[in-house]
Amino acid sequence: MKRALLFVWFAAAAVCRADPTPPAVKGPAGGPPPILPYQMRTLLPAGDRQSGGKDGRVLFSNRCGACHFPGGMGTNLLTKERVAAGAAPESGLLTNRKDLTVDFVKMVVRRGKLAMPRLTRVDVTDAELDAIAHYLGKTGG
């Protein structure tokens, strides 16, 4: 079920537009067009943003969700990139990736990658990035 839903998300993401118009998202033949609702991010936890021991899942949602949720700019571009490389479309979602390393996540966030700008240490603190990188970097390292 989850997989099927994801597929719909990606199909819709692929035709979303670059301008302020509502999406002309086409659903399955005969059905009404599916609506991709806004996905709320988790709140940024209160407290010192520079201390360790943080929840990477919560921080990924809050700090990265604007682009890396389903339908987001980052997800759409990564999906295109992954599919072109022969990978499954759902691997465009960072949370589905199994091949990311902690160091790679950190490097991309601090150095940027193609369309992704670098993030400052106000955007994401080192402590927050460490937690996010460990959450996404399933292969360790």
Next chain:
Amino acid sequence: MKLTLPPLVSAASFQRALAAFERVVGKGWVLATDEDRDAYADIYAPGSENEWPASAAIAPASVEEIQAIVRLANEYKTPLWPTSRGKNLGYGANAPRMPGTVVLDLGRMNRILELDVGLGYCVIEPGVGFFDLYEHLQREKAPLWMSVPGNAWGSVIGNALDHGIGYTPYGLHARNLCGLEAVLPDGDLMRTGMGAMHGNHSWNVFPLSFGPDWTQMFTQSNLGIVTKAGVWLQPEPEATTVLTWDIPNEEDIGWVIDTVTPLKLSGVIDQNVFVPSWLGKLVLKGQRKDFWDRPGAIPPSRVQELLKQHNLGYWQAQVRLYGNEAVNRAKADVVQKAFARHLPTPPTQEHWKLGEPLSQFDITAGVPSAVPLQMSDWVGGRGAHMGFSPVVPASSKHVLGQLQRSRKIIAAHDVDFYASFTVSGRFATNINMLMYDRDNAQQVANIRKLFNALIGETAQAGYGEYRTHLGWMDGVNDTFNFNSHAQRRLNERVKDALDPNGILAPGKQGVWPSVYRDRAGTGGPA
């Protein structure tokens, strides 16, 4: 990025300044490594990021910290470049105009201080992003809508202060600001409008003042650091109707504008009406190489093929009507009849009612999205864009003239044409997106030449830009030349009076304090 010191500051004095700043904000919030400087460079820089290098960044958490930093900056003569969230992509992002300026990053100041549901406004800090405010309204179940720009990754206040636009009835963002709090260049704190009276209840609802209102003094300006703002929000409508037309031909933009403007001025249409050209549709269908595999601009014959193949008009016009369903129906009838005088094909219609879900891409409903930034992928590589953005009267004569002029200049530079006109009332904002690969030196050089030509020839014809990239702030300032640059003389006198040490955003919008005035015109494009 290696350290570029602020002009007039020695290495030792700079280190002492950083240590003093650290005592204010805490060690972790003065960011001065090479990697930090990279992160405060213009990620879309048309050329080397080293043209606009920051020396460091400081991230205060409170108004008091900002005041303390400003006083220290005066003492150590270290100039500051305030940014709210630093996502002004295409206009310089979070990079400073003058090399070596210290970025004052207000991203940590992200509190939503007040939300008045009945009167439809909030009071927020500069670090509040469009996504943050949107989610707050959802969590509070507040029946209020925001207006969002194409790229909603940035700050609500920052975008409004830079004269950003959106596509709802509240789309002139600077006009939604009501009551600012600002730290002045000497560290003093003031509030504009009725906020000048301690405890005044009308601060964020009355848009004027007793005496002159200084609110606009702090937009696109280097005269203060805005620390709080009242922002008006739109009452959630009961229903909306969206009418969309594909407009077949390039010259049709003339009658489209002449049709929309009177409807807008008479109140039938409330929103800012966005009319993009065809490339706005193609940029998300693939990369440039998928449609045209040669380096120059896509030739007109190929454009016609693509329009046919993808079932697109040269333009797309879309009108959204907001409010009571019966009223929307009546308005839709008026708008359709006006369009039908020029185009027999009826528009597609989409209806929405309160309680139904909104799409995450619904920018005319004020839903924030960063997806429009995807266009940076169009050229491939490390894609980027700059916007050439003149303002013209909203009539066919001026719009067609502007279109033909910029079209000709852009074609002469062999660059793809992607323009939009947004009708906001008596004027239309014409944004020309110029996309380039940051790593292609030839492309970058060409875009810079093109940008210079656009500014010069457009000014010659009697039009100016509403906003521009760091590298062209002096150039655009130069075009505002009534009475041998009388406005510049006034700006400079005010700047020197309020900021004798020139510590706030030297060069912002081409306004230089006397201490750095000899730098005007430097560091920008050749």
